[in-house]
Amino acid sequence: MFDECLYFNTTALARQLERVWADAFKPFELTPSQAFTLRAVLRKPGILHSELAETLKIARATATRAVDGLVARHLLERRPGRNDGREWEIHPTPEAANLKFSLDTASARVSEHLKGELGTDAFADFVRQARSISIHLP
Amino acid sequence: MFDECLYFNTTALARQLERVWADAFKPFELTPSQAFTLRAVLRKPGILHSELAETLKIARATATRAVDGLVARHLLERRPGRNDGREWEIHPTPEAANLKFSLDTASARVSEHLKGELGTDAFADFVRQARSISIHLP
DNA sequence: CATATTTAGTTGCATAGCTAACCAACTGAG
């Protein structure tokens, strides 16, 4: 009914992908949000909240909650920023460090599987276009 | 950081589009979800909850809530199904009927604007690809 | 026909996201 609508089709696809990636991270008992938050910190230990929000393209408030949850699960910890007393560095715990490879692999496995179904080029084109549309939007 | 990730880029784009369409429907004091729910009913008055959920690609439970909200705002009403006592038909109120054209136009205006920025073909290709990926997913 | 199964819709509970308002710490202008 809204076959030509960018909004409708993108949001519907996003919800569907949410389920696919949720399955992929289920073995770790992490939601996609949690897994991506963790992956971002694992790639840049000591990242600040504001950087994290920017990296994940979420609001700062949302980043606070995401980190809260992973701190509660002993996967992340906050340390006071060195120069600026308002800032907090986010560090992975050793437990989280052990997951780094598996998480990246879990996500890569889904991606590879979908590339198989959709064709590597179509897949890459779509992602590229998504980014391109994104940067054109307000 | 997740530049090549289908999940990441699609969900981020979806959130961004959410904001764009939210602006478009703001004059009606409707969120995008509400506006699309209403538009779906306006296109098919008497639609059943299950059909609505399928049309909007949301869970039935979510459809229930969406309709609840619009019933509370006197834009929709439920009528008992004719044949099957479990079913409910969803009908637009006269007040909602007045909005039909404006809502469709508001959405079309955003789309046209974006087509201008992104190029009509790129826009259409992307939407087509989104649907194509969607039907390949579980 | 009586009971078991399926189906339409709802409710409870949880997650992730947002904006707005806030606090505390930093910065800069006078």
Place this chain on the structure above:
DNA sequence: CTCAGTTGGTTAGCTATGCAACTAAATATG
């Protein structure tokens, strides 16, 4: 140096979504 403004992060309150469990109605099966 002080006070106004800015900035990093948090909190409050809201929406949309999902899954799982439920109710009630319809259907099927024996």
